[in-house]
Amino acid sequence: MLVTIERLTKFYGKFTAVDDVSFVVQPGEIAGLVGPNGAGKTTIIHVMLGLISPNAGAVRLFGKSLETDREQILQRLNFTTPYMAFPARLTVLENLTVFARIYAIRNPAAKINELLDRFGIAQFRNKPISRLSSGETTRVGLCKAFLNNPELLLLDEPTAYLDIQAALQVRDVLLELQRSSGTTILYTSHNMHEVQRICDKIIFLQHGKVIATGTPIEVTRRILKEHREAPALDEVFIRIAGRQSDEAASN
């Protein structure tokens, strides 16, 4: 297994963000970690990156533990989210050069240029990040995420700030890069069409717990409790989110 999460639990005082979560991701898989706001998706990713310490459970990536092999693990994976930022005064090229040095990329200029071309932002190469739109900055984040040819990519709502056309374009580039390099991807998104289209496997979370795992069609049938011929993750999402709102209102 490339990713093994075993009985992961994270709480903040009385609030349980992740509750006894277990799942695995196989090499080359694109797994979607989905669920309404507050389901625990981002917390799981942050624990996988060692940014948050769990209260219980274990995370094993590439068969290794972050506690003992942090450097080797993080060298082989990468991460991006539109909610993080880059130093705003530095240009796109400077920001990516810093990360290329961190990951010890050989010939960083060639790699950066290739990625800037691939994500359609080569024209912003020498512009400071502060002059880019959120969508353009998101694409800089994606370039950063592919700098080290990661074996595992953690993408937290990567298309959240993109317009429909840009989101489709980015999705296609992601799929193309994934097919050519066999990168394993763990993907969170609220866009169920996107998740359905690209993910081999879904891990559906609610209130920090896994409520269903499987292919999109398996998760659809399990949560809607009815036979369906095609996946309908949008309906699943609305059902779960609605249930969550009702619970919140009754509390």
Add this chain to the structure above:
Amino acid sequence: MKLHRIKAVVLRHAYEVRHNANHITYMVYWPVVNILVWGFFTLYLRHGDRLQPGVLSCLLGAVILWGLFNAFQRDMAVGFLEELWSRNLVSLFASPLSVSEYVTGLITITLAKAMVGLFVESLIAWLFYHYDIFPMLPALIPFILNLTLFALAIGIAVTGLIFRYTTKFQAMAWSFAGILMPLSCVFYPLSSLPPFLRPIAWMLPTTQSFEGMRTAIEQGVFSVAHFRWGLELNIVYFFFAVVFFRRMFEAARMRGLLVKME
């Protein structure tokens, strides 16, 4: 620790210096203003022949060395705050970069910046006030080293506080040196302090350094005692600063603060 990752941190902050005029202000502007004001003050004192010989040299030497200490501890904490303000922490610490590599890179660039300030102040003192600190440097270097080590310990401790309590403590980055200044005997000897404050002042490596500096300038003698006591205190403070930083960092990780810092 990997050298290429330390160099990446140095490069990141060097780019920041290139683009951010605030760094020029910190590095050059304040040291220049400082030395000009104190320089004119010493000229005023010199005209009236109001002071014993050596006191003016001590004053200007103290201005230069305090500037170095203040700049080092401030720039280290501000360098870290820049990551926080730019929400770059998640990207950095989700990479193979370790905290010790990050701190080492930050220390390197901060030291380089502090040295620029030291050089500018020394040059102005020499050009405008005929105060030449350069021949005295061999005797002052051990005390400069002690000041730098203490500034480093404070910088690490303040950075730890910012990790744990985020921007609530960011004012400490600019003000911590100020808290220590009255007890550090920068411009006056330890004997000027009220007796009950002397033991506290004695426990500060800054006091040891400035006492040592005065002995070197006034008597032309290197005070081994001040240097050694300052160094021993520094070792203790540095150890506690690192332990404190680790605790604060782990507490921040446990509370999920690394991903929420703004």
